[in-house]
Amino acid sequence: MAVVIESLFPEFGNQGGDNGNMMYLKASLPDAEFVETSFSDEPAFVTRDVSFVYMGYMTEAEQEKVAAKLKPYRARLEQLVEQGCVMLFTGSAAELLGTSITLANGRVIEGLGLFDFTVTQDLSERIAEVFLGSFEPAGAADPIDIVGYKIQFTQAQGDNAEEGFCTAKVGFGLNRRSRIEGFRRGNLFATWLCGPLLPLNPLFTEYLMTLVTGEQGRSAAFREEALAAYRKRVEEFKTPGIKMPI
Amino acid sequence: MPKTSRKPKTPRFYAALWAAKFTLAALRLTRHAGGQLPGVIAMKICPDFLSRIGTPEHMVFVTGTNGKTTTTNLVADLLAANGRQPLINREGGNVTEGIASTLIKDATMGGSARSSVSVMELDERCARLVFPHITPELIVVTNLYRDTFTRNAHVGYVYDVVDEALPAGSRLVLNADDLISGRLAPQCEQRVYYSMCDLPGDTTEPEGIVNDLNACPVCGGHLRYDSCHLGHIGRVTCESCGLTNPASQFEAIAVDYGRSSITVRENAEAGTPSQEYHFSAGSVTDLYNLLAAITTARSLGLSATQIADALAGGVGIVESRYSEVVAGGKRLVRIASKGENGMACSRGFANIRREEGTKAVVLMLEDYYMAKDPTSTEFIGWFYETDFEYLADPSIKQIVVTGVRSEDMLLRLLLAGIDPARIAQAADGKAAADVVDYEHVDTVYYSHAIHNEHVAEESRNHLAHLIEGKEVA
Numbered sequence: 085m086a087v088v089i090e091s092l093f094p095e096f097g098n099q100g101g102d103n104g105n106m107m108y109l110k111a112s113l114p115d116a117e118f119v120e121t122s123f124s125d126e127p128a129f130v131t132r133d134v135s136f137v138y139m140g141y142m143t144e145a146e147q148e149k150v151a152a153k154l155k156p157y158r159a160r161l162e163q164l165v166e167q168g169c170v171m172l173f174t175g176s177a178a179e180l181l182g183t184s185i186t187l188a189n190g191r192v193i194e195g196l197g198l199f200d201f202t203v204t205q206d207l208s209e210r211i212a213e214v215f216l217g218s219f220e221p222a223g224a225a226d227p228i229d230i231v232g233y234k235i236q237f238t239q240a241q242g243d244n245a246e247e248g249f250c251t252a253k254v255g256f257g258l259n260r261r262s263r264i265e266g267f268r269r270g271n272l273f274a275t276w277l278c279g280p281l282l283p284l285n286p287l288f289t290e291y292l293m294t295l296v297t298g299e300q301g302r303s304a305a306f307r308e309e310a311l312a313a314y315r316k317r318v319e320e321f322k323t324p325g326i327k328m329p330i
Numbered sequence: 331m332p333k334t335s336r337k338p339k340t341p342r343f344y345a346a347l348w349a350a351k352f353t354l355a356a357l358r359l360t361r362h363a364g365g366q367l368p369g370v371i372a373m374k375i376c377p378d379f380l381s382r383i384g385t386p387e388h389m390v391f392v393t394g395t396n397g398k399t400t401t402t403n404l405v406a407d408l409l410a411a412n413g414r415q416p417l418i419n420r421e422g423g424n425v426t427e428g429i430a431s432t433l434i435k436d437a438t439m440g441g442s443a444r445s446s447v448s449v450m451e452l453d454e455r456c457a458r459l460v461f462p463h464i465t466p467e468l469i470v471v472t473n474l475y476r477d478t479f480t481r482n483a484h485v486g487y488v489y490d491v492v493d494e495a496l497p498a499g500s501r502l503v504l505n506a507d508d509l510i511s512g513r514l515a516p517q518c519e520q521r522v523y524y525s526m527c528d529l530p531g532d533t534t535e536p537e538g539i540v541n542d543l544n545a546c547p548v549c550g551g552h553l554r555y556d557s558c559h560l561g562h563i564g565r566v567t568c569e570s571c572g573l574t575n576p577a578s579q580f581e582a583i584a585v586d587y588g589r590s591s592i593t594v595r596e597n598a599e600a601g602t603p604s605q606e607y608h609f610s611a612g613s614v615t616d617l618y619n620l621l622a623a624i625t626t627a628r629s630l631g632l633s634a635t636q637i638a639d640a641l642a643g644g645v646g647i648v649e650s651r652y653s654e655v656v657a658g659g660k661r662l663v664r665i666a667s668k669g670e671n672g673m674a675c676s677r678g679f680a681n682i683r684r685e686e687g688t689k690a691v692v693l694m695l696e697d698y699y700m701a702k703d704p705t706s707t708e709f710i711g712w713f714y715e716t717d718f719e720y721l722a723d724p725s726i727k728q729i730v731v732t733g734v735r736s737e738d739m740l741l742r743l744l745l746a747g748i749d750p751a752r753i754a755q756a757a758d759g760k761a762a763a764d765v766v767d768y769e770h771v772d773t774v775y776y777s778h779a780i781h782n783e784h785v786a787e788e789s790r791n792h793l794a795h796l797i798e799g800k801e802v803a
Contacts, residue, residue, distance in 0.1 A: 095544035096544065098715070099484050100709075100712075101479075101711025101712060101714035103539065103714055103715070104745075123550070124551075124552055143487070144486065207487075210480075212709070214707060235479060235709065237483070279710070279714070280711060280713070283745070305745070309740050309741045310741050316737055320707055323704060325705045327705060328480065328706070328707055
């Protein structure tokens with residue numbers, strides 16, 4: 085099957101530089117077909133098999149619209165997950181996969197319920213922290229260090245011990261009491277790490293590329309330069325007391 | 331005109347005021363700036379200090395993402411040129427404590443205001459901390475864009491903060507071309523709008539890698555843009571619900587770049603003649619700032635002629651974030667941009683691209699203070715909200731990347747399609763000057779963050795020395 089990558093609602097999912105993820109994947113997989121589905125259109129995954137679905141960080145108002153939009157397609161999303169379709173939800177897009185998001189004003193946005201967690205928003209605390217964690221790829225491959233940023237007003241409550249994305253070495257996981265970040269089920273990844281996660285993590289990008297294409301050994305775009313930035317950041321984030329002032 | 335209701339002055343208030351006054355005097359004596367410190371002390375002692383201190387009879391606050399400082403200064407200068415010297419927070423800072431400091435400086439020992447009019451810049455997020463205590467006569471909102479994700483989240487968040495805070499008793503001066511800020515605070519019934527005419531360089535879609543107005547903010551419907559001046563700012567209509575720009579009372583109808591003039595028609599009163607105003611800087615942002623200032627000054631009672639005369643007489647020569655020197659026949663230009671702000675940097679890049687001749691561009695966009703601190707790191711997500719693609723223009727022969735985040739910026743430049751052979755890396759400003767290939771370009775641009783001005787200036791001086799063998803005066 086040709087590689088088809090669907091970016092869901094890119095006009096929304098571009099907060100904090102999350103648009104960099106598709107930018108990097110396009111450069112890394114130049115021969116793939118990229119479908120950008122705008123909010124007014126029906127997602128491509130509804131009627132055709134796609135290799136990869138991506139959605140990025142959006143505003144709360146957009147979360148509400150997107151949750152309602154995707155709700156009729158929940159079963160199809162589950163089916164795709166079971167079929168091994170690769171999916172990546174970053175930043176606030178990850179929150180849509182839980183059961184609910186309770187906003188600071190008390191309003192509740194119903195999530196898709198693919199995972200059993202809830203999200204609570206607190207506008208009095210803007211969290212802006214760095215993250216360094218360890219991701220265990222499927223199989224016998226070595227763990228991959230994941231670097232990123234957690235910038236949010238929310239905390240999640242739930243149990244991701246069996247389905248976590250990665251384990252924090254620096255920073256926190258689902259909430260400040262948790263070391264396990266995000267969710268993973270098969271090839272579905274949901275993470276609160278925001279911004280250009282893939283350009284920041286070329287090794288994880290290459291892991292995803294292998295999942296998407298079925299081919300080993302493909303290199304991410306500008307590998308040498310991306311790795312130089314990545315290695316520098318991994319070491320930087322190990323600095324005791326590292327912070328991201330706002 | 332609303333008159334801010336003031337709480338009575340209590341012993342606690344006087345203790346706060348006098349402690350702040352004492353601090354102010356000590357700062358002056360020791361030649362320290364101290365900006366917000368008097369306000370910090372006063373509000374620590376008396377948390378509702380802003381509700382009790384005397385305020386000028388006519389208060390104007392200017393807020394919005396871009397153009398606050400310039401618009402504030404323009405309005406103040408227009409008033410001063412017409413004999414109404416206002417109180418202004420140029421030194422105090424635009425956050426809550428800065429506003430308090432400015433009012434403390436102006437207050438008598440009894441806590442009354444000396445000035446009868448004030449024009450103050452206000453950080454958008456501080457609206458909810460200031461406006462519960464003060465109801466100004468006028469509030470200007472220049473525009474709302476995404477800005478500094480780490481602190482300000484997204485434009486919807488800032489919109490909500492400002493929207494809820496704006497007091498119903500104030501009159502708003504709003505940008506009709508901004509369908510985000512232009513819809514703020516329906517509780518404020520008194521609203522004055524200004525709008526811009528078509529300009530060279532307008533586009534029919536929002537230009538740039540990201541856009542803050544992708545769908546109708548009311549119904550989510552598809553938006554049809556007729557023209558865009560700057561990002562989402564322009565004329566737009568929702569194809570589903572019909573939402574469109576509000577009618578403007580102050581409408582720029584012509585811009586004459588040859589004569590450096592902008593003509594504004596006043597639609598509020600039938601028969602009011604249009605007025606031509608001189609401008610000293612003609613970029614889109616400069617023109618919007620001037621139009622906001624004219625609208626505000628008119629709303630404060632200055633006549634169109636008084637404003638036009640003041641502008642013709644030299645008011646409006648704003649302190650620029652642009653600085654140019656010439657060395658050995660080469661133009662060496664500094665352009666400062668607000669840090670962690672994709673829109674500001676993108677506008678700078680667009681201007682560089684538009685300039686004639688061949689160019690080299692030195693990028694000094696890191697946060698100076700975070701770069702100096704090994705326990706601080708800067709969020710680089712905004713690199714991906716910035717149009718580095720503009721720098722792929724063939725007229726730009728070389729790009730020099732500097733700073734602790736240069737590896738990240740290099741990757742972003744490569745993703746923007748820039749030929750690696752045209753990119754050089756340098757550890758610092760001096761090294762950047764050393765690698766600039768000035769012999770093969772007409773102009774060298776320094777695109778730098780505001781706090782890096784001295785670094786860029788030192789680098790430019792070094793480059794001038796290399797070119798001419800002498801320092802630039």
